[in-house]
Each structure stands twice: as structure tokens, then as C-alpha cells.
Amino acid sequence: AEAEGKVVTLGRFDMDKRDGVSQIYNVGIAGVGSRVPPPDGSDYLTAGGDVTIAEGERLLAEEGTHSGRVAYAGDLTGTVEPATAPRFDEDAAAPYTELRPQLTEASHCYAYDGDEHREATGTWVKTGDLMTFTGDGSSAIQIFDVDADLESEAGGNTGFVFNGIPEGATVLVNVYGSTRSVATFMGSFPNEGLRENLLWNFPDATDLSMTGPAQFEGSVLVGQPTSTTVLS
Structure with missing residues (x-):
């Protein structure tokens, strides 16, 4: 398992994988994905508290010739590789704390015009195990209003299709509701450039679960600062 890109948690980072699976977790750079890691030597993982790796497991901030740092403000327990990665900094998460209200405000602004849905x-339509989003073919920002879970009609994994999206357009999918789930089997879009321009915005969710055997493409913004997001 792996998390590509820069990972920041204002609290602690705990790693304890289940038995029978790989006992390694990669941060920063992934075996598959965009293959655009953070700069070498930068913080791949930043934790505002403790970093705890279960016995017999390893947290890797390296792959091939690329490597980064693991910054933490509390205590470090367990194995982090490479040996040069761990970096204690009591203010490790300080640069990111002001982002919380900004992200909350942005999420609400993207989804609401006053008190009404933007x-x-x-x-969009959900048919069987497929969700189809159809744009207007011309707007520079394509906006979709979804008041439902991103899953199949039966509650299982779903695929996503986007039609009518102009080249280079920003795609904003506002998913409303306090409890939401995402379950997908789809690891890539046929639309070239869509992944980089797609934002899944959850302005209301206090409980969000994201499951499925494939990578969930696009960016995700969960606006509620007291929310819980579970990835499995």
C-alpha cells in the first residue's frame, strides 16, 4: 500500500497493517500512479504528533533513486527508511495549521451560493454499476450536484464516465450530505487530462468512507474540520 505525494497530518501517524499483507507502506512516491513525487530531500510525510510504526513493519520514504524525509513533532517508534528520513521538528506541522479554515471556506464556497447549492x-445518472456525468460541452468550470453516495445502485463498487467535458475544463463534483461513501473499481479515466482537473468536493460530510480495489482519481476536498475519512 502507498500514499503518493506529500502527506500531512496535524496529529499523529499510526501504522499497523493487518496480518497476511505486505508489511511495508510507501509515502511520497508510489510504485504506480502519477510518478511525480515531491522533490528529493523534502518532507514526504509531516506529522504534528507521534509517528508509530508497528513492530515488524516498515515505513518507506524512498524508491529507486528518489527519497524524502519524515518530519514529526512528537516521538518516533518503529522503522522508517531510509535511515536519513526521520527528522524531528517540534513545529513540523505549523506551516499547515492555517490551511484548515481556508480549506473549509473554499469547500463551502465551491458548493454553495449563499445557503443554496451552487x-x-x-x-449525472446512476445505472447499475456505472455513474455517468454529462457536462454542457462549453463551460470552463463543469459543476455537478450529487446528493448521493458514489457507489453502484446495489451499494457496491462503481465506475465513472464523463461526457461533454471541454478540453482543459475544470470539473467540480459537489457531493452533499453528512455521511457519504465512495466505492469504485475504476483506476483510470479514458478522458486525457481529466484526472488533473477534477475535484471531488464534500462540503458537508462528517463521515466519509472510501473503498474499492482501484485508485480513486482526481483530488478530494473534505471541508468539515471535525470530519473523519476512512480509506480501506
Whole structure:
């Protein structure tokens, strides 16, 4: 398992994988994915508290010729590789604390115009194990209003199709509701450039679960600062 890109938690980072699976977890750079890691020597993982790795497991901030640091403000327990990665800094998470209200404000702004849902430019439909999003074919920002879970009609994994999206357009999917789930089997979009321009925005969710055997493409913004997001 792995988390690509820069990972920041304002609290602690605990790693304890289940028996029978790989006892390694990669941060910063992944075996598959965009293959665009953070700069070498930068913090791949930043924790505002303790970093705890279960016995017999390893947290890796390296792959091939690329490597980064693991910054933590509390105590470090367990194995982190390479040996040069761990970096104690009592203010490790300080640069990110001001982002919390900014992200909350942005999430609400993207989804609401005053107290009303922001007007959508496209429509969506769920049929079996497929969700199809259809844009208006012209707007520079394609907006979708979804008041449902991102899963199949039966509650299982779903695929996503986007039609009518102009080249280079920003795609904003506002997913409303306090409890939401995402379950997908789809690891890539046929639309070139869509992944980089797609934001899944959850402005209301206090409980969000994300499951499935494939990578969930696009960026995710969960606006509620007291929310819990579970990845499995």
C-alpha cells in the first residue's frame, strides 16, 4: 500500500497493517500512479504528533533513486527508511495549521451560493454499476450536484464516465450530505487530462468512507474540520 505525494497530518501517524499483507507502506512516491513525487530531500510525510510504526513493519520514504524525509513533532517508534528520513521538528506541522479554515471556506464556497447549492452546469445518472456525468460541452468550470453516495445502485463498487467535458475544463463534483461513501473499481479515466482537473468536493460530510480495489482519481476536498475519512 502507498500514499503518493506529500502527506500531512496535524496529529499523529499510526501504522499497523493487518496480518497476511505486505508489511511495508510507501509515502511520497508510489510504485504506480502519477510518478511525480515531491522533490528529493523534502518532507514526504509531516506529522504534528507521534509517528508509530508497528513492530515488524516498515515505513518507506524512498524508491529507486528518489527519497524524502519524515518530519514529526512528537516521538518516533518503529522503522522508517531510509535511515536519513526521520527528522524531528517540534513545529513540523505549523506551516499547515492555517490551511484548515481556508480549506473549509473554499469547500463551502465551491458548493454553495449563499445557503443554496451552487448551480450545476451538468447532470449525472446512476445505472447499475456505472455513474455517468454529462457536462454542457462549453463551460470552463463543469459543476455537478450529487446528493448521493458514489457507489453502484446495489451499494457496491462503481465506475465513472464523463461526457461533454471541454478540453482543459475544470470539473467540480459537489457531493452533499453528512455521511457519504465512495466505492469504485475504476483506476483510470479514458478522458486525457481529466484526472488533473477534477475535484471531488464534500462540503458537508462528517463521515466519509472510501473503498474499492482501484485508485480513486482526481483530488478530494473534505471541508468539515471535525470530519473523519476512512480509506480501506
